[in-house]
Amino acid sequence: MLGTLFFSLLLTCACAEDLVVPRLNDTKAVEAFADSAEVVLVGFFEGENSRGYKELLAAAKKVDSVPVAICSVKEVWADYSLSTDTITLFRKADNRQENLVVSELKKLDTDGLVNFIMINEVRYVTEYNQVTAVGLFESQVKTHLVIFANRTSKDFYELKEKLAALAPEFTGKFLFVLINGALKSNSRSLGYFGLKSKDLPRVGIYDGNSDMKWLLPEGDITVERVRDFCQSFLRGELKDVAQAGDKSKD
Template structure:
């Protein structure tokens, strides 16, 4: 029995080491910044060491969220550049130019499943598909204005339009969150209805401003980069009429 228990502990330790070694180590400020700049969303675990609270759970969660880039940083000199003072898990996003911190000293309970959900909720990209998980992160973001693409997944222009708006989104980082709403899902019928739309009316583009709880709908027609850009700029200039 003791031998089996010992073997189990060795296996668990070896597995943890494998997951640890699979993650990049950020040893200086330039490496950390290069990692943050490498993708739309990245996660960094700022830990003092392997014995830190949440370390093993972090490794478990990191293995569940591939291909989300995840790294480790144990260098306290690097922490200061990101206002980190204690063991913290941080998500860096380009879509709203935000750093979402989870200070582990404030967490009474921590498990890998909860961390995985934390990653998924806060995984906001240049164009984020709306669902029950991402909705939490979208509405918790400091950027309250959403540029919405309503389109039916599987339609001929779905991928083309998603890519077109995704390419435009970086220009509006920190001003709009670009959100894709799949009109083919019954669960999104309420979102379409708020704009007076049904699945058969798609694709369409709208703006929702959470601060004022107001909405605007781009008039029907071609959803070109130029029209969407003009739509966004008109909102920022305060010249859009409420739908």
């Protein structure tokens, strides 16, 4: 409760019709706001008349799953290596700071900002689709812990919740990706691991740096087994293990 009170004292609020947008007045306030959710947006603008200000608020209404705040204190901007009006997305899954420098944008509209948010809305467990794939593969974290499950089964949400609690332990090392095996559009991803929808749920690791992949051996998918699986990769112990879908090494 005291932490919440302290946070509220660090900021004031600006209202855009029915949208209440916090104004962050110092670095501690920005840090607290960035830590308040898995993905947040901060508009570093000189003022309400700055290009992109109104568009950001309009985009925030359309993507209400991502909190938005404004910071107009230039002394704070320097702490984030910013020198001009910038829209910044902070995300915890890979400690990413994604900047949109307003002066460098030929076109800046609400729909474009919505697209920027949706592409970069990578969370501790991100459900894979054509939009989120862009943010996942543009991340500097190239290793994915892949969770295959059919949305129609109870395993889908149970695994998502269970492994969401584990994901923070591997921030900066893995991105946790949930793939709905019931979708035909995801059949290629399953086939890459030698899987079919009837084989799910399963968990695998994909290493984008080496283009190698492995499956957690069949059995109960527990937090302990998945943690050990991830740690085995980090220790380099999976290099000699047969890759998923590689029949020649079975």
